[in-house]
Amino acid sequence: MTHQINAAWGAGPSADYEQLAERFRPLFATLREGAIARELERRLPFEEIQLLKASGFTALRVPKAFGGSGVSIPELTNLLIELGEADSNLVQALRGHLGFTESVLNSPNEARRHLWLERIGRGETVGPATGEVGQTPQSQLSSRLYLDGEQWRIDGEKFYTTGSLYSDWIDVAVSDHDRKRVFVTVRRDAHGVEVVDDWNGFGQTLTASGTAYFRQVAVDPRNIVSNEERFQYSPAFFQIIHLANLAGIGRALSGEVANAVAKRTRSFSNGNASRVAQDPQVLQVVGSLRAAAYSAGAIVLKNAEAIQRAYEAGAHGDAEKLRQAVDIAELEIAQSQTIVSDLIIDASSRMFDAVSASATLRPNGLDRFWRNARTLASHNPRIYKDRIVGDFAVNGTPPPAQWKIGVA
Numbered sequence: 040m041t042h043q044i045n046a047a048w049g050a051g052p053s054a055d056y057e058q059l060a061e062r063f064r065p066l067f068a069t070l071r072e073g074a075i076a077r078e079l080e081r082r083l084p085f086e087e088i089q090l091l092k093a094s095g096f097t098a099l100r101v102p103k104a105f106g107g108s109g110v111s112i113p114e115l116t117n118l119l120i121e122l123g124e125a126d127s128n129l130v131q132a133l134r135g136h137l138g139f140t141e142s143v144l145n146s147p148n149e150a151r152r153h154l155w156l157e158r159i160g161r162g163e164t165v166g167p168a169t170g171e172v173g174q175t176p177q178s179q180l181s182s183r184l185y186l187d188g189e190q191w192r193i194d195g196e197k198f199y200t201t202g203s204l205y206s207d208w209i210d211v212a213v214s215d216h217d218r219k220r221v222f223v224t225v226r227r228d229a230h231g232v233e234v235v236d237d238w239n240g241f242g243q244t245l246t247a248s249g250t251a252y253f254r255q256v257a258v259d260p261r262n263i264v265s266n267e268e269r270f271q272y273s274p275a276f277f278q279i280i281h282l283a284n285l286a287g288i289g290r291a292l293s294g295e296v297a298n299a300v301a302k303r304t305r306s307f308s309n310g311n312a313s314r315v316a317q318d319p320q321v322l323q324v325v326g327s328l329r330a331a332a333y334s335a336g337a338i339v340l341k342n343a344e345a346i347q348r349a350y351e352a353g354a355h356g357d358a359e360k361l362r363q364a365v366d367i368a369e370l371e372i373a374q375s376q377t378i379v380s381d382l383i384i385d386a387s388s389r390m391f392d393a394v395s396a397s398a399t400l401r402p403n404g405l406d407r408f409w410r411n412a413r414t415l416a417s418h419n420p421r422i423y424k425d426r427i428v429g430d431f432a433v434n435g436t437p438p439p440a441q442w443k444i445g446v447a
Contacts (some may be wrong), residue, residue, distance in 0.1 A: 043117075048290070048333060052113030052340055059114060060121060066094050071125035071291075075404035077245060078128075083236065084245055087129060088205040092162045096122075097133065100140050105153075106160030112276075112350060116283050116343035120336055123287020124294075127411045128245040130284040132202035135167030138277050139210050139224075145270035145353055151261065158208075165224065166203025168251050169212040170444075171196070177445035182213040182253065184223055184263070191258040193223055197251045203227065204234045204247035211253060222269070224262040231256040242407075242414025271361060272349040274419075275368040279346060281415045282339045282375060285383045288415075289332030292383075292408040296390045297325050299398065307395075315393075324393040331386040335379045345371040369438040370431055373424040380416035387412050 042057055044050055051057060070087055077084060091097060099115050101107025110118075115137070123130045143155040159165075175181050182195020193213050203209045209232065210224045225232060237249035270276070300322075303315050312318040349364040387409035391398055398405050430436040 047329075048336060049340075051117050052343065053111065056114055056117060059108070059110065060118060063094060063096060063118060064121070066090060066096075067121055067125040070122070070129065074126040074128075075402075075407075077126070078404050078407050079401065081244060083204070083247060084126070084129060084132065085205060087126070088132060088164075088202075091122075091129065091133070092164060095162075097136060097162065097164050098140075098160050100137070100144060101156050101160045105156040107156070112279075112347040113340055113343035116279060116340060119280060119283035120287045120290065120339065123284040124290040125287075127284050127288050127291075127415070128243055130280065130287065131243050131246045131248075131415070132205055133164070134277065134280045135202050135210070136164045136206065137280060138167070138273060139165040141276055141350075142264075142268075142270050142273070145350070146264075146268060148268070151264070154261065163207040164202075164205070165208040165210050166200060166206030166227070168195075168197040168200045168203060168209050168253075170199035172198045175445045177443045177447055179218050180212055180214045180220060182211065184213045184215045184221060184258065186216075187255070191223075191260055191263065193225070193253050193256050193258055195253045197253070199248050200234060200251040201243075201246050201248040203251055204236060204249075209234070209251065220266040222264045222266065223258050224264075225253070225256050225258060229256055240414055242410035242412075244410075271353065272346055272365045272368050275342075275346050275349070275365070275372045278372050278376065278419055279339065279342050281418055282335075282342065282372070282379050285379055285412055285415055286332065286335040286339050288408055288412050289328070289335050289383045289386055292387055292390055292405070293325070293328040293332045295405065296328055296393050299394050299403075300325055303394070321393050324389060328386045328390055328393075331382040335382050338375045338379055342368075342371050342375050366437045370428060373428050373438060376419075376424045377421045380412070380421055383412045384409065384416055 043060070051060065095108060098107035099110045099118065103109045119130050140159055143152055143159065146152045171181055182193065182197065184191060184193050193211060195211065195213060197211065206227055208224050209227050210222055212220060212222055215221050227234060231254040233252040235250045236247055238247060240248065301316050306313055306315050306318070310318050311320055315321045345368040349361065349368045352361040352364040390405065427438050431438065
C-alpha cells in the first residue's frame with residue numbers, strides 16, 4: 040500500500056503511524072471498491088461494519104490490556120480520514136461508538152471502565168440515541184428513566200440514532216425522576232427496543248440515522264450514568280470526527296477526478312490539448328481539489344493535537360488544566376470548522392469543471408461527495424463558530440459549554 044508521505048498527504052501524527060495504518064489499508068481498499076454500488080443501491084453496510092469490528096478498528100482507543108490498540112487521538116483521527124476516503128458513511132456510522140468509547144476511557148468509575156473496555160475490546164459497539172425532534176424543550180428530554188417496582192426502565196422515541204442499527208448496544212439520553220439528564224445503555228436487541236431505517240436525508244444515506252423506539256425497556260443499574268460523568272471535551276471530539284470525515288471526502292473526490300481525467304480520451308476543440316490529461320486548465324482544477332483535501336487534513340490533524348492535550352490533562356487529574364485545555368480544543372475546532380467545510384463543499388462542486396457533463400451520470404456516483412459533505416457540514420451549525428472565535432479574540436470570552444437543541 041502507498042505510504043502517506045509518498046502520496047503527498049504529509050507525515051502521519053506519530054513515528055508508528057504507517058505501521059498502524061498498514062493494518063487497515065487493505066480493508067479500506069476493499070470498502071472503497073463497493074462504496075459507489077452501496078450508494079446507488081442504498082445497501083446498508085452491515086457487512087462492512089462487521090469487517091471493521093473484526094479488524095479491531097472499533098477498539099482503536101481501547102488500551103492493549105483490554106484487547107485494543109491504545110492509539111492516540113491524532114492517530115485515530117488520521118485513520119478516520121483514511122476510512123472517510125474509502126466511504127464516509129462508515130465513519131459517520133461509528134461516530135457515536137467512538138464517542139462512547141472516549142467517555143468510558145475518561146470514566147472515574149473503575150468498575151464501569153473495566154466492564155466496557157472489555158466489551159469494546161472484544162468487538163462490541165455502541166450506537167447513540169440522544170436527539171429528539173418536535174417540541175422537546177432544550178432544558179430536558181421527553182424520554183424518561185423510571186422505576187417499575189424494583190426494575191429501572193426507559194420509555195422514549197429518538198431520532199438521529201446514527202449507526203445504532205448496526206450496534207450491539209445503544210446509549211440513550213433520558214430524563215430521570217428529577218428531570219436531570221442521564222445516559223442509559225441497553226442492548227439493541229433487548230425487549231422493547233425498535234430501531235427503524237427511516238433516515239431520508241439526501242446525504243450520508245447509509246448511516247441509519249433514523250428513529251429508535253424504547254418501550255418499557257429494562258435497564259441494568261450499572262449502565263446508568265449521570266451527564267456530569269461524560270467527558271468534558273466531548274463537543275470537540277464529536278466535531279473532529281465530522282472534520283476528519285470531510286478531509287477523507289476531499290481525498291476521495293480528488294482521487295476519483297484525477298483518475299477520470301487521466302483516462303478521458305474526448306476533449307473539446309476550444310481546449311488547450313488533444314487530451315484533457317495534458318490540458319493545463321484542467322490540471323489546475325485537479326490540483327486545486329487536491330490542495331483543498333491536503334489543507335483540510337493538515338488542519339484536522341492539528342485539531343487532534345489539541346484534543347489529545349485535553350485528554351491528557353484529564354488523565355492527570357488537574358481540573359484547572361483540563362478546563363483550559365478543553366476551552367482551547369473547542370476554540371481550535373471552531374476556528375477550523377468553517378474553513379474545512381468550505382474547502383470540501385467547494386471542491387465537491389468545482390470537481391465537475393475538470394470532467395464536464397458526462398461526470399454527472401448517476402453510475403459515476405460523483406454527486407455523493409457534495410451530498411455527504413453538505414450533510415456533515417450541517418451538523419453543529421458552523422454559522423456560530425466565527426462569532427465564538429471572535430468573542431474570544433476580542434473579549435477573551437471562553438467558548439460555550441455543550442450546546443443543546445430544542446424549543447427555548
